[in-house]
Amino acid sequence: MKKTVIFAVLTTCSISGAWADSYKIDPAHTYPSFTIMHLGFSTMRGSFYKSEGTLELDTAKKSASVNITIDAASVSTGFGKRDDHLRSPDFLNVAEFPTITYKSTKVSFNGDLPGKVEGDLTIMGVSKPVTLEITHAKCAPHPMPQMKGKEVCGFNAKGAIKRSDFGVKYGLPALGDDMELTFEVEAIKG
Numbered sequence: 001m002k003k004t005v006i007f008a009v010l011t012t013c014s015i016s017g018a019w020a021d022s023y024k025i026d027p028a029h030t031y032p033s034f035t036i037m038h039l040g041f042s043t044m045r046g047s048f049y050k051s052e053g054t055l056e057l058d059t060a061k062k063s064a065s066v067n068i069t070i071d072a073a074s075v076s077t078g079f080g081k082r083d084d085h086l087r088s089p090d091f092l093n094v095a096e097f098p099t100i101t102y103k104s105t106k107v108s109f110n111g112d113l114p115g116k117v118e119g120d121l122t123i124m125g126v127s128k129p130v131t132l133e134i135t136h137a138k139c140a141p142h143p144m145p146q147m148k149g150k151e152v153c154g155f156n157a158k159g160a161i162k163r164s165d166f167g168v169k170y171g172l173p174a175l176g177d178d179m180e181l182t183f184e185v186e187a188i189k190g
Helices: 002-007 080-087
Strands: 008-011 021-025 031-038 042-048 051-058 063-071 099-110 113-123 126-141 151-162 175-189
Touching: 021 151, 051 175, 063 113, 099 126, 113 151, 126 175
Parallel strands: 008 099, 008 175
Antiparallel strands: 021 051, 021 175, 031 042, 031 175, 051 063, 063 099, 099 113, 113 126, 126 151, 151 175
């Protein structure tokens, strides 16, 4: 379950092209997160607070790629004891698998910006294809004075996985197998 959250990872994409603009993911404004059903009673939410990666974007050629790495130990649900359990071998096994990665394999455009990303999510050493639908996308000059002149691209993307597909089976079926993933990403050109 928590390993699946790490997937969430997943979620950063790399865009490539001969003349593509390169962006570095801003870890202070990037939030991979997940939701999962808890015992059929409520939805549990969690996030990862340390991630890095790159985005390559060529709007003229309509090509892009994303590559994101999430620090699995940065998982947080707001409850320390549960977070420690998520880091354990029962879930994410962060001692053996410290990162969760997402690397795009195909990006489809909706107008001038990406609308869907297909890629490989790796959690606990298991890689599976995961498609992310981009629900919001914007590229523009940064509005804050200290970032004047810097181009920023922001994306919100959603996808879904089964945690058992990645070997995270603890607590099934009481703890949900289906996980919804959300990636809120800001990347700075440069």
